[in-house]
Amino acid sequence: MPGRFLSLFKPIGRVLPEIKKPERKVSFNEKIFWTALVLVIFLVMTEIPLFGVSKAASDQFGSLRVIFASNRGTLMELGIGPIVTAGLILQLLAGSSIIQCDMSNSEDRGLFTSASKVFTILLTGIQSGAYILSGMYGTSLAGPTVLIIFLQLIITGVIVMLMDELVQKGWGLGSGISLFIMAGVAQNIVWSAFSPPNGLFVGSLSALLGHQQTLVQWAFGSASGVYPSLLGFFATIAVFLIVIYLQGIRIELPMSYAGYKGFRSRYPIKLLYVSNLPVIFASALFANVYFFSQLLWSQFGRPAPGTNLFFQFIGDYKQNVTSGSVTPVGGLAYYVTAPRNIQNVIAAPLQAAAYLAIIIVFCAVFSLIWLEVGGLGPSKVAQQLMDSGMQIPGYRRSGRPIEAILKRYIPVVTVLGGIIVGLVAGLSDFLGAFGSGTGILLSVGIIYQYYELLMRERAAEMFPAFRRILGE
Numbered sequence: 527m528p529g530r531f532l533s534l535f536k537p538i539g540r541v542l543p544e545i546k547k548p549e550r551k552v553s554f555n556e557k558i559f560w561t562a563l564v565l566v567i568f569l570v571m572t573e574i575p576l577f578g579v580s581k582a583a584s585d586q587f588g589s590l591r592v593i594f595a596s597n598r599g600t601l602m603e604l605g606i607g608p609i610v611t612a613g614l615i616l617q618l619l620a621g622s623s624i625i626q627c628d629m630s631n632s633e634d635r636g637l638f639t640s641a642s643k644v645f646t647i648l649l650t651g652i653q654s655g656a657y658i659l660s661g662m663y664g665t666s667l668a669g670p671t672v673l674i675i676f677l678q679l680i681i682t683g684v685i686v687m688l689m690d691e692l693v694q695k696g697w698g699l700g701s702g703i704s705l706f707i708m709a710g711v712a713q714n715i716v717w718s719a720f721s722p723p724n725g726l727f728v729g730s731l732s733a734l735l736g737h738q739q740t741l742v743q744w745a746f747g748s749a750s751g752v753y754p755s756l757l758g759f760f761a762t763i764a765v766f767l768i769v770i771y772l773q774g775i776r777i778e779l780p781m782s783y784a785g786y787k788g789f790r791s792r793y794p795i796k797l798l799y800v801s802n803l804p805v806i807f808a809s810a811l812f813a814n815v816y817f818f819s820q821l822l823w824s825q826f827g828r829p830a831p832g833t834n835l836f837f838q839f840i841g842d843y844k845q846n847v848t849s850g851s852v853t854p855v856g857g858l859a860y861y862v863t864a865p866r867n868i869q870n871v872i873a874a875p876l877q878a879a880a881y882l883a884i885i886i887v888f889c890a891v892f893s894l895i896w897l898e899v900g901g902l903g904p905s906k907v908a909q910q911l912m913d914s915g916m917q918i919p920g921y922r923r924s925g926r927p928i929e930a931i932l933k934r935y936i937p938v939v940t941v942l943g944g945i946i947v948g949l950v951a952g953l954s955d956f957l958g959a960f961g962s963g964t965g966i967l968l969s970v971g972i973i974y975q976y977y978e979l980l981m982r983e984r985a986a987e988m989f990p991a992f993r994r995i996l997g998e
Contacts, residue, residue, distance in 0.1 A: 531625040532637040539640035543684060545691040552696055554983050561698035561705065564689045568706050571601040571685075572713075576678055578671040592965040593809045595710035601682045604653055605710070606703050608683055609690060610810050612645035618895065643687060650683030651676075656817070660824045700979055704972040711965040715762060718960040757868065758958030765954045765963060769970040772797055772946065777935055781916045790919070793911065795935050798943045800902060802971040804892035805947050808885055809964050812862040816841070819859040820852060831855050864955035871956045878956060886948035893944030897936070904932035 552560075572595075579599050591597065596605025616638065620627045628634045654676050690702030698705075775797040782790050819841030823829070831842040841859025843852050854860040861880040865871045871878045897903045908929035911917075918928055947967060954963025961969070 531619075532627060532634060532641060535637050535640040535644060538644055539637065542640060542643050543688055545688055545695055545697070547695045548697060557697065557699050557983065561693060561700070564693055564698060564702060565705055565709055567689065568595075568602070568686075568709060569713075571682065572597040572710075574601045575599055576601060576603060576675055578675050592710055592714050592962050593707070593806070593968070594813065595706040597710075601678060602686075603657065604650060604679060604683060606686060606690075606706055607810075607813065608646050608649040608653060609642075609687060609703060610806060611649050611814060612642055614807050614810050615645060616642055646687050647680070647684065650680055653817070654679035654683075656821045660821045699983065700972075700976055704968075704975065707965070707968050708972045708976075711961040711969045714962075714965065715960040718758070758960055761954060761957035761959040762961065762966065765950065765959050765966045766970060768950065769967055770974075772950075773970065773974050777939065779931065779935075780919055781911070782919045783915055783917075791916070793916070795932075795939055796943075797939060798947065798971070799936065799940050800893050800896045800943065802947060802967050803896055804889040804944045805885075805951050805964050805967055807892045807896075808888040808948070811888065812885075815862055816854070816859045819857070820854075824852075864952065866955060867958035868956065882949070882952040882956075885952050886945050889948035889951075890941050890944040893940045893947075894937070897940055902936070902940075904929050904936050907932055907936070 576599055591605065594605035594607040594610065596602050596607065616625075619625045620638070627638055657679075658672055658675060686702075686706075690706075692698060693700060693702040693705065773796070776794045778792040778794050780790065781793050819837075820843060823837055823841065823843050826834070826837075828843070828845060829837060831844055832838065834842075837843075838857055840857050841854050842856035843859075844855045845852050854863050861877060862884060863877075864881050864885075865874055865878050908926075911928055918931060951963035951967055954966060959966060
């Protein structure tokens with residue numbers, strides 16, 4: 527039986543928009559088609575401007591947009607932010623047993639999905655309203671224009687949610703969220719490296735060839751962060767290589783099959799055991815701190831820095847009179863915002879040190895939380911290995927010795943992996959890596975997952991007998 531909280535979503539689930547699971551086997555080529563179609567629709571929406579929004583409106587969340595696959599002033603203004611935040615809230619509630627949910631039960635899974643949709647739509651509405659109230663689109667909008675902007679963001683949020691569901695339910699490959707993040711990061715990297723000199727931004731390589739910047743700006747970037755630097759270009763390549771290397775580090779435990787004597791295997795425990803999920807959750811948390819503290823600051827008359835004790839704690843901001851842009855200068859929002867190049871790190875070493883410490887701690891904590899939420903803890907893994915007929919050579923066939931051995935490795939590897947992920951994400955931002963350190967981490971993990979998925983799909987397509995082994 528589902529818990530009391532999830533039962534509240536049973537009547538709502540009947541009226542929510544839904545993508546049905548395919549009732550037939552979807553071919554590999556058809557999955558490629560649907561995945562490509564969803565990606566094209568996403569990229570088109572990132573270029574369609576919101577009706578009623580001035581193109582001159584300042585972008586106050588530029589550094590956070592890559593992670594949430596959003597684009598200022600377009601239909602993808604909110605990106606996947608509401609979906610990620612809704613998932614984070616529900617996963618934490620389920621993991622801490624505040625709500626009862628058995629993911630092995632089909633009814634609970636269905637209600638959990640309905641709850642995720644409701645939270646996503648609700649958060650889309652809240653964030654849309656907050657963007658409008660904060661004056662991000664201007665302070666003199668007419669009533670009908672406000673309503674049109676709000677409806678555009680709500681409808682787009684529902685479309686993004688359904689596209690993600692379409693891919694996840696078997697019509698496409700992988701996850702829509704992963705696909706959108708990867709596309710957004712790739713778009714940002716290419717734009718930062720090769721955008722034309724007469725555009726809004728100047729790509730690092732275009733600037734080198736066109737001599738559009740001074741030597742210092744070209745090598746290290748401008749203090750404002752407008753000009754991508756050559757250091758950022760090399761940092762991007764280096765981070766990609768480092769993360770690819772980290773993906774391959776693992777501990778392999780020898781295993782044997784109880785039903786087939788002499789048949790041996792290995793169970794891999796990767797260094798990045800919980801993948802890049804901790805850095806997604808940490809980034810989502812930081813983004814919401816930044817967003818809602820700025821919203822409150824704008825609604826309380828935009829007090830000057832250092833004049834209000836409340837904002838000195840949650841986030842003091844300073845507005846540029848010329849451009850209208852807002853930047854954090856104190857409080858929690860300031861310390862969860864990364865300095866985006868070497869010059870800013872040198873100018874604000876305390877902010878850089880605090881940001882690095884905070885992101886490492888939160889990544890480690892979220893890694894441990896995800897062990898239980900994601901069913902990756904030693905006890906769950908030991909039970910799964912037992913159910914699949916595997917055992918550790920030299921030990922009797924029981925879950926206890928397997929669990930005892932897994933407990934030696936999994937918690938340590940999980941915390942270490944979280945610390946490394948946080949460290950790589952923070953240092954990459956300090957060096958001005960294109961697409962942000964978090965974006966690169968996510969992209970490499972997503973590309974690796976898609977590689978494994980494509981190989982498995984291709985093998986199952988060529989050798990149908992593999993489908994029984996893969997559990998399809």
